[in-house]
Amino acid sequence: xxxxxxxxxxxxxxxxxxxxxxxxxxxxxxxxxxxxxxxxxxxxxxxxxxxxxxxxxxxxxxxxxxxxxxxxxxxxxxxxxxxxxxxxxxxxxxxxxxxxxxxxxxxxxxxxxxxxxxxxxxxxxxxxxxxxxxxxxxxxxxxxxxxxxxxxxxxxxxxxxxxxxxxxxxxxxxxxxxxxxxxxxxxxxxxxxxxxxxxxxxxxxxxxxxxxxxxxxxxxxxxxxxxxxxxxxxxxxxxxxxxxxxxxxxxxxxxxxxxxxxxxxxxxxxxxxxxxxxxxxxxxxxxxxxxxxxxxxxxxxxxxxxxxxxxxxxxxxxxxxxxxxxxxxxxxxxxxxxxxxxxxxxxxxxxxxxxxxxxxxxxxxxxxxxxxxxxxxxxxxxxxxxxxxxxxxxxxxxxxxx
Amino acid sequence: xxxxxxxxxxxxxxxxxxxxxxxxxxxxxxxxxxxxxxxxxxxxxxxxxxxxxxxxxxxxxxxxxxxxxxxxxxxxxxxxxxxxxxxxxxxxxxxxxxxxxxxxxxxxxxxxxxxxxxxxxxxxxxxxxxxxxxxxxxxxxxxxxxxxxxxxxxxxxxxxxxxxxxxxxxxxxxxxxxxxxxxxxxxxxxxxxxxxxxxxxxxxxxxxxxxxxxxxxxxxxxxxxxxxxxxxxxxxxxxxxxxxxxxxxxxxxxxxxxxxxxxxxxxxxxxxxxxxxxxxxxxxxxxxxxxxxxxxxxxxxxxxxxxxxxxxxxxxxxxxxxxxxxxxxxxxxxxxxxxxxxxxxxxxxxxxxxxxxxxxxxxxxxxxxxxxxxxxxxxxxxxxxxxxxxxxxxxxxxxxxx
Numbered sequence: 144x145x146x147x148x149x150x151x152x153x154x155x156x157x158x159x160x161x162x163x164x165x166x167x168x169x170x171x172x173x174x175x176x177x178x179x180x181x182x183x184x185x186x187x188x189x190x191x192x193x194x195x196x197x198x199x200x201x202x203x204x205x206x207x208x209x210x211x212x213x214x215x216x217x218x219x220x221x222x223x224x225x226x227x228x229x230x231x232x233x234x235x236x237x238x239x240x241x242x243x244x245x246x247x248x249x250x251x252x253x254x255x256x257x258x259x260x261x262x263x264x265x266x267x268x269x270x271x272x273x274x275x276x277x278x279x280x281x282x283x284x285x286x287x288x289x290x291x292x293x294x295x296x297x298x299x300x301x302x303x304x305x306x307x308x309x310x311x312x313x314x315x316x317x318x319x320x321x322x323x324x325x326x327x328x329x330x331x332x333x334x335x336x337x338x339x340x341x342x343x344x345x346x347x348x349x350x351x352x353x354x355x356x357x358x359x360x361x362x363x364x365x366x367x368x369x370x371x372x373x374x375x376x377x378x379x380x381x382x383x384x385x386x387x388x389x390x391x392x393x394x395x396x397x398x399x400x401x402x403x404x405x406x407x408x409x410x411x412x413x414x415x416x417x418x419x420x421x422x423x424x425x426x427x428x429x430x431x432x433x434x435x436x437x438x439x440x441x442x443x444x445x446x447x448x449x450x451x452x453x454x455x456x457x458x459x460x461x462x463x464x465x466x467x468x469x470x471x472x473x474x475x476x477x478x479x480x481x482x483x484x485x486x487x488x489x490x491x492x493x494x495x496x497x498x499x500x501x502x503x504x505x506x507x508x509x510x511x512x513x514x515x516x517x518x519x520x521x522x523x524x525x526x527x528x529x530x531x532x533x534x535x536x537x538x539x540x541x542x543x544x545x
Numbered sequence: 546x547x548x549x550x551x552x553x554x555x556x557x558x559x560x561x562x563x564x565x566x567x568x569x570x571x572x573x574x575x576x577x578x579x580x581x582x583x584x585x586x587x588x589x590x591x592x593x594x595x596x597x598x599x600x601x602x603x604x605x606x607x608x609x610x611x612x613x614x615x616x617x618x619x620x621x622x623x624x625x626x627x628x629x630x631x632x633x634x635x636x637x638x639x640x641x642x643x644x645x646x647x648x649x650x651x652x653x654x655x656x657x658x659x660x661x662x663x664x665x666x667x668x669x670x671x672x673x674x675x676x677x678x679x680x681x682x683x684x685x686x687x688x689x690x691x692x693x694x695x696x697x698x699x700x701x702x703x704x705x706x707x708x709x710x711x712x713x714x715x716x717x718x719x720x721x722x723x724x725x726x727x728x729x730x731x732x733x734x735x736x737x738x739x740x741x742x743x744x745x746x747x748x749x750x751x752x753x754x755x756x757x758x759x760x761x762x763x764x765x766x767x768x769x770x771x772x773x774x775x776x777x778x779x780x781x782x783x784x785x786x787x788x789x790x791x792x793x794x795x796x797x798x799x800x801x802x803x804x805x806x807x808x809x810x811x812x813x814x815x816x817x818x819x820x821x822x823x824x825x826x827x828x829x830x831x832x833x834x835x836x837x838x839x840x841x842x843x844x845x846x847x848x849x850x851x852x853x854x855x856x857x858x859x860x861x862x863x864x865x866x867x868x869x870x871x872x873x874x875x876x877x878x879x880x881x882x883x884x885x886x887x888x889x890x891x892x893x894x895x896x897x898x899x900x901x902x903x904x905x906x907x908x909x910x911x912x913x914x915x916x917x918x919x920x921x922x923x924x925x926x927x928x929x930x931x932x933x934x935x936x937x938x939x940x941x942x943x944x945x946x947x
Contacts, residue, residue: 152714155715156710156711156714156715179942181942182937185717188717193942193944193945193946194941195941195942196937196939196940196941196942197940197941197942198940200938200940201937201938201940202938205935205937205938208933208934208935209935211932211934211935212710212934212935212936213707213710213711213934214707214710214711214713214714214934215714215715216714216935216936216937217714217937218713218714218717219714219715219717219718220715220717220718221715221718234946235946238945238946239942239945301844302838302842305615305616305838305841305842305843306836306837306838306841308558308614308615308616308841309558309615309616309837309840309841310837311616311620312554312558312616312617312618312619312620312621313557313558313617313621313622313623315587315590315620315621315622316621316622316623317837320836320837322836322838429836429837430834430836431834431835431836431837431838432832432833432834432835432836433833433834433835433836433838434708434722434724434831434832434833434834434835435708435711435712435719435722435831435833436704436707436708436724436833436835438711439707439708439710439711440704440707441707441932441934442703442844442845442932443844530613530843530844531610532610532613532614532615532616532843533607533610533611533613533614533618534614534618535584535598535603535607535618535619536602536603536604536607537598538598538599538600538602538603539596539597539598539599540581540583540595540597540598540599540641542595543595543637543640543641544595544636544637544640
């Protein structure tokens with residue numbers, strides 16, 4: 144089958160999703176089956192409005208530069224796609240003779256691809272539709288990890304290592320520091336802060352994930368203990384942490400705080416924890432909430448992540464022109480010493496509707512830390528050693544005063 | 546005069562204050578006037594408790610590694626020093642035969658040095674006491690800029706450039722993004738986010754500094770205008786922004802939120818702005834508050850800042866062994882094309898009790914932006930070009946649907 148190809152980016156931007164776009168376009172340019180290479184502006188939202196861009200007419204040097212440019216160059220979206228929308232999308236694709244549909248995103252995007260396959264069949268329109276994985280949340284099923292996650296993990300490992308040194312220095316004043324990470328339903332991102340530690344006992348001292356119900360009494364006991372042991376406390380918490388009733392810890396309950404698909408706007412967990420430490424323990428607490436900055440740092444992106452983000456793009460094109468449809472490209476970790484990965488194709492029925500949370504073997508029994516197997520899982524994805532920082536040796540001067 | 550030297554670090558940690566420490570120690574090791582080289586643990590707080598460390602006995606490789614290690618290796622503090630404390634400090638210095646006193650910090654630390662000079666004189670103890678500048682706030686008088694500031698500025702320029710790309714991509718969903726920077730009394734740090742722009746119109750679109758009273762109506766009009774023009778709005782705001790009555794914009798008014806010298810704990814301005822945008826304009830708003838992470842990034846530190854941070858350390862030793870006292874090392878920008886700096890000594894009476902806020906010629910008439918002269922002032926301090934990111938060219942595809 145010969146036809147045009149279209150690609151879109153969806154969901155939250157990342158440090159490497161433009162690398163995937165470059166991979167898609169460069170592979171499509173190599174393929175004799177692909178005619179036009181079209182881009183959706185702001186994902187299916189632009190597709191519905193026929194807001195398309197001709198990617199063959201971009202300046203040649205763009206694709207090289209884009210491999211070092213974070214965010215999502217086509218523009219992203221996060222819209223609820225109705226069945227009516229799907230019918231219209233098929234007609235837009237037909238009008239532009241698009242036979243290869245590539246959508247880069249997380250589970251929501253995979254779901255759009257899956258439903259589009261059915262809508263195209265119902266309308267007797269031949270289409271190869273492939274989902275390309277991208278989510279810092281790392282919560283897609285059937286893949287070892289998701290492009291975007293290694294880079295946010297590397298950013299957090301380095302930044303929390305540095306912020307931990309900051310607390311060591313000034314913890315006599317700012318005793319408790321809470322660092323809020325992204326991660327709505329899964330704690331992969333918060334867990335990655337554990338790699339900030341060069342040695343046991345270093346920050347973060349406590350890590351709270353959405354996989355374990357937040358217990359206020361236990362939290363206060365944890366903070367008291369670390370404060371007693373170390374004099375200062377660094378806490379990493381996922382924005383998606385919930386209490387035993389399944390309620391998000393959030394200071395804000397306003398109705399306006401909803402995203403377009405109806406999920407509550409997160410981001411209040413840190414304030415709740417700071418308030419608890421201050422009011423119940425009398426400790427001075429402050430928070431760092433790096434927000435969107437954490438997910439789009441090009442300077443600290445993982446080289447492994449860049450490579451794999453490119454490869455899922457090229458493999459998606461290969462799959463589509465081979466006539467594969469209703470599949471997602473996945474990353475497979477090869478066995479053996481040293482880290483190597485390959486790609487595979489998985490059926491979207493295995494991906495849609497599922498969220499891969501952090502498994503129990505990666506979470507410490509205490510519920511406020513991760514395990515060594517998690518470190519072994521994540522470390523190779525960071526693509527090399529983190530900066531190693533120096534501390535003064537203990538060389539005390541004998542006292543001379545009474 | 547031959548005697549021992551002591552050095553301490555005070556106030557908030559930075560990316561380069563350990564470079565200053567290395568400069569002090571390496572210069573002291575070269576000086577035939579200096580006997581022991583002592584470090585205060587946690588500044589004057591440790592000095593009062595005679596908690597000192599012998600810096601000559603540190604491993605030789607430490608000083609090289611410390612030049613790449615952020616935070617404050619000696620430990621920092623932020624304590625209110627009483628006259629009684631000063632008397633005790635003189636006695637501790639006497640007991641350890643310390644004749645050279647170097648204190649690295651901001652205005653508060655300079656004030657301690659200034660008062661210590663007087664206390665030593667009253668107690669007939671010969672002492673050369675020198676303040677070494679360090680503050681990300683960049684608000685010390687009588688110096689072109691302060692070590693630490695160029696590095697936080699570089700971190701913010703890069704991170705806001707990246708976060709701006711993020712908003713361009715996903716602004717259709719998350720329309721307003723507020724980025725809170727540090728900076729209590731002066732807006733230098735918030736102003737530095739302007740260097741994120743490669744071209745006019747890029748993020749940040751609005752910048753609010755403590756130097757201008759925050760006007761709610763004007764803010765809402767500004768946000769509406771940018772939203773209408775660009776579809777998304779990126780705002781940088783200093784944590785120290787105040788309203789016309791001089792009150793901090795803060796959601797939290799708890800009494801516990803005070804630092805040891807009685808200043809209110811800041812950090813609520815962003816939530817106030819997000820709530821305004823959401824409730825008054827119906828726009829979805831979120832905030833990034835990088836907090837302490839912004840001030841201790843080694844990976845993004847400015848090479849100019851590193852060089853100068855080292856030099857203020859070596860020059861402080863030189864001044865002290867030359868018998869200078871009650872002075873601060875300052876950075877002087879040399880005239881002429883290209884950036885060059887030298888150091889000078891300024892009397893502490895010119896520094897203590899003063900705060901150098903952003904001058905009117907650096908603030909736009911609108912009150913919500915900076916001027917080109919500010920860009921010219923800051924750009925050379927960043928020590929080289931920032932990463933340049935690519936955007937798609939406009940290559941629209943003709944519509945085919947009705």
